Amino acid sequence: MNNTTSPYAIExxxxxxxxxxxxxxxxICLQVPAGTVHGIIGENGAGKSTLMSIIYGFYExxxxxxxxxxxxxxxxxxxxxxxxxxxxxxxxxxxVENFTVLENVVLGAEGGAMLKGGLDAARKELKRxxxxxxxDVDVDAVxxxxxxxxxxRVEILKALYRGAKILILDEPTGVLTPQEADHLFRIxxxxxxxxxxxxxxxHKLREIMASTDNVSVMRQGQMVAHRVxxxxxxxxxxxxxxxxxxxxxxxxxxxxxxxxxxxxxxxxWFDEQGVKRLKDVSLELKAxxxxxxxxxxxxxxxxxxxxxxxxxxxxxxxxxxxxEVITAKNKKNASQMRDLKMxxxxxxxxxxxxxxxxxxxxxxxLGYHNSEAYNGKILLDRKAMLDECNERMQKWDxxxxxxxxxxxxxxxxxxxxxxxxxxxxxxxxxxxxxxxTRGVDIGAIENIHEEIVKLRDxxxxxxxxxxxxxxxxALSDRIIVMFDxxxxxxxxxxxxxxxxxxxxxxxxxxxxxxxGGQA
Amino acid sequence: MFETLILILDATLRxxxxxxxxxxxxxxxxRSGIVDIGLEGKILGAAFAAAAAAAxxxxxxxxxxxxxxxxxxxxxxxxxxxxxxxxxxxxxxxAINTIVAGLTVTLGLDxxxxxxxxxxxxxxxxxxxxxxxxxxxxxxxxVIGLIYSELLSGHNILVYLAxxxxxxxxxxxxxTRFGLRLRAVGENPHAVDTAGISVAFIxxxxxxxxxxxxxxxxxYLSTAHNAGFLKDMSAGKGYIALAALIFGKWRPVPxxxxxxxxxxxxxxxxxxxxxxVPGIGEVPVQAIEVLPYVLTVLLLAGFIGxxxxxxxxxxxxxxxxx
Numbered sequence: 083m084n085n086t087t088s089p090y091a092i093e094x095x096x097x098x099x100x101x102x103x104x105x106x107x108x109x110i111c112l113q114v115p116a117g118t119v120h121g122i123i124g125e126n127g128a129g130k131s132t133l134m135s136i137i138y139g140f141y142e143x144x145x146x147x148x149x150x151x152x153x154x155x156x157x158x159x160x161x162x163x164x165x166x167x168x169x170x171x172x173x174x175x176x177x178v179e180n181f182t183v184l185e186n187v188v189l190g191a192e193g194g195a196m197l198k199g200g201l202d203a204a205r206k207e208l209k210r211x212x213x214x215x216x217x218d219v220d221v222d223a224v225x226x227x228x229x230x231x232x233x234x235r236v237e238i239l240k241a242l243y244r245g246a247k248i249l250i251l252d253e254p255t256g257v258l259t260p261q262e263a264d265h266l267f268r269i270x271x272x273x274x275x276x277x278x279x280x281x282x283x284x285h286k287l288r289e290i291m292a293s294t295d296n297v298s299v300m301r302q303g304q305m306v307a308h309r310v311x312x313x314x315x316x317x318x319x320x321x322x323x324x325x326x327x328x329x330x331x332x333x334x335x336x337x338x339x340x341x342x343x344x345x346x347x348x349x350x351w352f353d354e355q356g357v358k359r360l361k362d363v364s365l366e367l368k369a370x371x372x373x374x375x376x377x378x379x380x381x382x383x384x385x386x387x388x389x390x391x392x393x394x395x396x397x398x399x400x401x402x403x404x405x406e407v408i409t410a411k412n413k414k415n416a417s418q419m420r421d422l423k424m425x426x427x428x429x430x431x432x433x434x435x436x437x438x439x440x441x442x443x444x445x446x447x448l449g450y451h452n453s454e455a456y457n458g459k460i461l462l463d464r465k466a467m468l469d470e471c472n473e474r475m476q477k478w479d480x481x482x483x484x485x486x487x488x489x490x491x492x493x494x495x496x497x498x499x500x501x502x503x504x505x506x507x508x509x510x511x512x513x514x515x516x517x518x519t520r521g522v523d524i525g526a527i528e529n530i531h532e533e534i535v536k537l538r539d540x541x542x543x544x545x546x547x548x549x550x551x552x553x554x555x556a557l558s559d560r561i562i563v564m565f566d567x568x569x570x571x572x573x574x575x576x577x578x579x580x581x582x583x584x585x586x587x588x589x590x591x592x593x594x595x596x597x598g599g600q601a
Numbered sequence: 602m603f604e605t606l607i608l609i610l611d612a613t614l615r616x617x618x619x620x621x622x623x624x625x626x627x628x629x630x631x632r633s634g635i636v637d638i639g640l641e642g643k644i645l646g647a648a649f650a651a652a653a654a655a656a657x658x659x660x661x662x663x664x665x666x667x668x669x670x671x672x673x674x675x676x677x678x679x680x681x682x683x684x685x686x687x688x689x690x691x692x693x694x695x696a697i698n699t700i701v702a703g704l705t706v707t708l709g710l711d712x713x714x715x716x717x718x719x720x721x722x723x724x725x726x727x728x729x730x731x732x733x734x735x736x737x738x739x740x741x742x743x744v745i746g747l748i749y750s751e752l753l754s755g756h757n758i759l760v761y762l763a764x765x766x767x768x769x770x771x772x773x774x775x776x777t778r779f780g781l782r783l784r785a786v787g788e789n790p791h792a793v794d795t796a797g798i799s800v801a802f803i804x805x806x807x808x809x810x811x812x813x814x815x816x817x818x819x820x821y822l823s824t825a826h827n828a829g830f831l832k833d834m835s836a837g838k839g840y841i842a843l844a845a846l847i848f849g850k851w852r853p854v855p856x857x858x859x860x861x862x863x864x865x866x867x868x869x870x871x872x873x874x875x876x877x878v879p880g881i882g883e884v885p886v887q888a889i890e891v892l893p894y895v896l897t898v899l900l901l902a903g904f905i906g907x908x909x910x911x912x913x914x915x916x917x918x919x920x921x922x923x
Contacts, residue, residue, distance in 0.1 A: 138795075140920070159797065160794065160795050160796070160797045161797030161798075162797075163797075164796075164797045170795065172795065174791075176789070176791050176792040176794075176795040176796075177789065177792055178784070178785045178788045178789045178792050179788065179789065179912070180788060181784070181785065181788070185781060185785075186792070188781070189781060189782065189785050189792065189793065189796050189798075190782075190793070190796025190797050190798045191796070192778040192781065194778065195777055195778050195779070196776065196777060196778065197775075197776055197777060197778060197780070197781055198776065200778070240796075
């Protein structure tokens, strides 16, 4: 492989991959110079992980070429990828938890049918690798006893032990503390100095700026830009990630906010790994206003919606809502929150908003199925359900207006209308709405926006989470910006523009201040 | 008293043999992530195949060969359902048990017309006892003589084989590349897959080993322990073996001791028939026969500490993610 002198460790040409109706990757071209750290940035769902899975042989591309070290290769399985010197550190570690570090490293590269020789050789080789790359790990420790930062190092060692010259890291800092992340960046630098090519996939701008030489931006399955990291900035990258679209205009009057409908104080939440995903979030929603949450996806917006709607219990803080104080101890589940007149349109309508195997009239009462309106003495009142479903389908222009059609068979926009209609028609005091128009066609978007504004004008409080910056700016009366699980800024919608929001979303304003303060 | 104990232990070895073989079979399957409730069916199928072939060919060894073929075939069917088609392991296992229970009797009736049994086996068609050298001469030496001539000597080859397989299993599982991959695939098949190893291939190999061991267990029942096939002669041994597997926490040596314990209770039950226990009188044989099952329930209910199964056991491996 070394007799060809290509400046690129890996080169992709016109890679496309489709999953059913979803074009996950479209005509991706990418050149990664050897011995550099290359960042691939994009929002969740932009197609980064699919692309890396193609390089690592998990999926086969529908079309396109991959060259490694200037040679055209055909990567069908992970085994092929390993043979071509590609190693991958997955977002969720691929480690056998009750194995020792040593056993995990040799798995698949035992060097013979007997373990003894392979393990001894690996022990020696690991010692060398540890010194060369500054990767200290106790090789006899059992993996499940190690903190995540060290587990990740085991993954890196695994790849290096297999002779990886190209190392791909998928969302490497997702589970790391900031200190562990910094340590990781130092490790990556020493890898680079030893001639390893590193590719980092992430949606976090900080990591890109902190660790890469070049960066490529993906959006909606396509490669939209390539930049030299030193010549770009967070602001530009944020804009490239989110994309500039035709400006949405929503006709709406000035908001007339009245009393506070919901107030949240210092909300925090820890995930299963013990990572703090919500960091002391405080906010107030007033009746008659729409508050938008802006942020690069994955910065705590989903966790905030889950916490407010009662899907996940709080780890700390309190929510004041309709006379109740909800805390970590005084929990309310999602159904109890509904009873308190809080409605929730979840971000992912397939996973959380609908049972796709249900017919429309059944899906239309999910979460409210115990309400008197739909129940007879013992059984559900089918006629009441159908009547209401028909009525709503007319009002919301759901097509086809067939209450017996399975929800899976409606288009995205019509599915969303079924969900939003269900929540809005309950006449809630507070509506939490996540990604209201994701995957929805233009006509339906206008329709949904109008209804949201109508709900506001009838004196309800609305919290809107969306990855579409345009949507946030068009609908919101007030915009709160989240970054890394915390609220980093608030701005009146009238004063918001893409530049300001982009900077706030990258937390660049605060970091600049911090940097200024330290200097 | 000492002699009684030796005789009970002697019976224990004989009763434990099929349990050990079946439990080790289950161990290989479950370590690879396949739940095998079909051990019972494989033992029964193998017992029938062994007895039928031995009756026809007049050789216990040919019977053993057919037992292994039948059992491996059933194991591969289970593998095909669970590995290739990602089916539910329990459903597939129960299906195998049900089919075999009916099929053995039906084929037996058709082939031998003896009410579902196979003809009684004699001579070379059975595995006979192996007597150790000097067993008779040493029989009268106190203590050691009895242990040597009664307890250790005088079993058939499959008993010795079962106990020899235990250290072999330990060696395979902990000292070889295959063992490492086997353990890994039952814990985290994704790790194995990303390391460039085929999850399915390892699991199929584990199922073949499982089939071979169940074949030995079945052949033991019909051509060594008994002299022919009887309807439902596996009598729940596959399920007891699974209990022993959990009891022994999926490790070969503890699993062997678990099987010996169950075998011991069984042997005691036989020995206690008609015996007057001081102060109680004659203990109903059913009360003793129920002991292994009661013990299993009690032990599994929490007297053995936490038994952690291989993490991925029973879950079909689906490669496509996110």
